[in-house]
Amino acid sequence: MEVDLAVVGAGPAGLAAAREVARRGATVAVFDEHPVTGGRLRCQLHPAGRGWSSGRPKAEELAEAARAAGARLLTETSVWGLFPRNGRGHGGRPGPGPGGWVLQCTGWHTGPVTARTVLVATGATEGALPVPGWTLPGVITAGAAQVLANVHRVLPGRRVLVVGLDPLGVAVARSLALAGAEVVGVAQAPPGPASGRRGVPARALADLAGSVAGGSLLPPPLRLAARGLAREGLAGFALRRLPARPVKRWGIPFYLRQAVTELRGTGQVTEARLEPVSPDGRLADGKTLWLVVDAVCLSGGLHPLIELVAAAGARLACVPELGGRVPVTGPDFQTTLEGVYVAGGAAGVEGADVAAAQGTLAGLAIAETLGRISRAEAGGLKQRARLAVKLARRQAPITFHPRIHAGLRRLRACWHET
Ligand SMILES: Cc1cc2nc3c(=O)[nH]c(=O)nc-3n(C[C@H](O)[C@H](O)[C@H](O)COP(=O)(O)OP(=O)(O)OC[C@H]3O[C@@H](n4cnc5c(N)ncnc54)[C@H](O)[C@@H]3O)c2cc1C
Numbered sequence: 001m002e003v004d005l006a007v008v009g010a011g012p013a014g015l016a017a018a019r020e021v022a023r024r025g026a027t028v029a030v031f032d033e034h035p036v037t038g039g040r041l042r043c044q045l046h047p048a049g050r051g052w053s054s055g056r057p058k059a060e061e062l063a064e065a066a067r068a069a070g071a072r073l074l075t076e077t078s079v080w081g082l083f084p085r086n087g088r089g090h091g092g093r094p095g096p097g098p099g100g101w102v103l104q105c106t107g108w109h110t111g112p113v114t115a116r117t118v119l120v121a122t123g124a125t126e127g128a129l130p131v132p133g134w135t136l137p138g139v140i141t142a143g144a145a146q147v148l149a150n151v152h153r154v155l156p157g158r159r160v161l162v163v164g165l166d167p168l169g170v171a172v173a174r175s176l177a178l179a180g181a182e183v184v185g186v187a188q189a190p191p192g193p194a195s196g197r198r199g200v201p202a203r204a205l206a207d208l209a210g211s212v213a214g215g216s217l218l219p220p221p222l223r224l225a226a227r228g229l230a231r232e233g234l235a236g237f238a239l240r241r242l243p244a245r246p247v248k249r250w251g252i253p254f255y256l257r258q259a260v261t262e263l264r265g266t267g268q269v270t271e272a273r274l275e276p277v278s279p280d281g282r283l284a285d286g287k288t289l290w291l292v293v294d295a296v297c298l299s300g301g302l303h304p305l306i307e308l309v310a311a312a313g314a315r316l317a318c319v320p321e322l323g324g325r326v327p328v329t330g331p332d333f334q335t336t337l338e339g340v341y342v343a344g345g346a347a348g349v350e351g352a353d354v355a356a357a358q359g360t361l362a363g364l365a366i367a368e369t370l371g372r373i374s375r376a377e378a379g380g381l382k383q384r385a386r387l388a389v390k391l392a393r394r395q396a397p398i399t400f401h402p403r404i405h406a407g408l409r410r411l412r413a414c415w416h417e418t
Pocket of ligand 1: 012045077352
């Protein structure tokens with residue numbers, strides 16, 4: 001197969017880019033390892049006004065628009081390699097591919113695909129949150145709970161505990177409660193190096209308060225003070241003054257001063273141990289609680305999924321504010337590899353609307369590279385697309401990393417250094 005643009009990932013970023021490029025007459029193929037298109041957007045459920053907004057119809061709309069524009073959507077196909085078409089770069093290492101790129105695929109479509117340009121829109125992945133007992137049946141990640149409840153309409157359990165005070169943990173707790181589960185609590189992550197920032201309650205609370213919708217995600221009495229709490233010192237101060245009992249919001253108890261330190265059960269998780277923890281992440285004196293559960297959801301944070309582009313030799317930067325290691329990208333989401341672009345979660349973890357807006361911008365830049373729109377026309381369109389990214393960021397119902405702007409500044413500086 002030979003195409004002008006190969007897109008890896010049929011989430012909102014990949015689909016929006018495919019639509020923009022295909023509608024201008026270029027040949028576009030989108031590959032996704034899942035049987036259905038839409039990526040993580042399909043699993044999302046967020047409060048909107050007095051009701052809830054589901055990602056599923058938005059995902060279907062994006063796929064339909066890409067298809068109608070002429071893009072081929074190939075599901076159940078994993079892309080496992082990205083290689084320059086005309087051999088190797090300097091010193092035998094992979095380098096820029098002026099002759100285009102070869103993608104190696106397996107699954108429904110197996111074999112090489114040659115592409116003049118490539119967009120890597122592989123999204124994000126969940127971090128691990130190890131707790132003793134986490135291998136017991138019934139213990140799943142927050143993302144898995146989203147798939148079960150919001151896509152397959154299956155509850156992971158009747159009495160569910162969510163571990164990890166972060167936007168995804170709170171969103172999952174709310175959607176499980178909406179679906180009819182008894183959410184017995186949202187508790188702090190276990191302290192320790194494996195949990196990182198999320199194992200330090202003052203940092204976890206400050207990060208939550210600092211996210212776009214953080215104020216609304218906080219339980220009272222903290223909600224009104226959300227702005228101040230975004231500073232770690234003040235979050236610690238507030239935690240010290242809170243009573244030891246959980247605070248309730250949406251009928252869900254939030255254990256802000258207790259961390260989960262052990263999960264137990266025979267053949268299946270049945271109990272969770274919660275121990276008092278200090279704001280700076282040390283186990284403290286006080287009452288140990290045992291909660292009876294039949295499911296536990298671990299929220300270990302989200303990180304960009306960048307292996308494909310990293311193995312191809314793109315320059316990377318460590319930007320914790322964007323979720324970890326990300327490809328160094330320019331203003332049009334171009335990487336340091338000629339003809340290779342990255343957008344959406346793989347470029348830094350944000351919400352679905354931001355990913356789609358970034359995909360549109362990358363798509364316009366790719367259409368320009370392919371000579372499908374003139375430089376002058378592309379200039380105006382890209383300017384509007386950049387504003388749309390900013391607007392989507394401002395209006396996002398959820399953010400995962402509170403200091404996105406600092407991260408973007410850092411990434412810009414890395415690009416200028418290249
Ligand atoms: C567990 C989890 C929960 C999330 N919850 C929310 C939420 O509630 N609200 C929100 O706004 N955002 C959420 N996000 C953030 C999410 O990343 C964005 O909302 C948005 O979906 C990003 O769009 P994307 O197109 O970049 O990636 P995605 O929507 O993740 O799509 C990427 C696609 O790439 C495919 N893919 C990856 N690697 C390959 C490969 N090698 N070959 C073929 N296909 C591949 C995947 O199958 C996937 O379909 C969540 C992310 C995760 C990981």
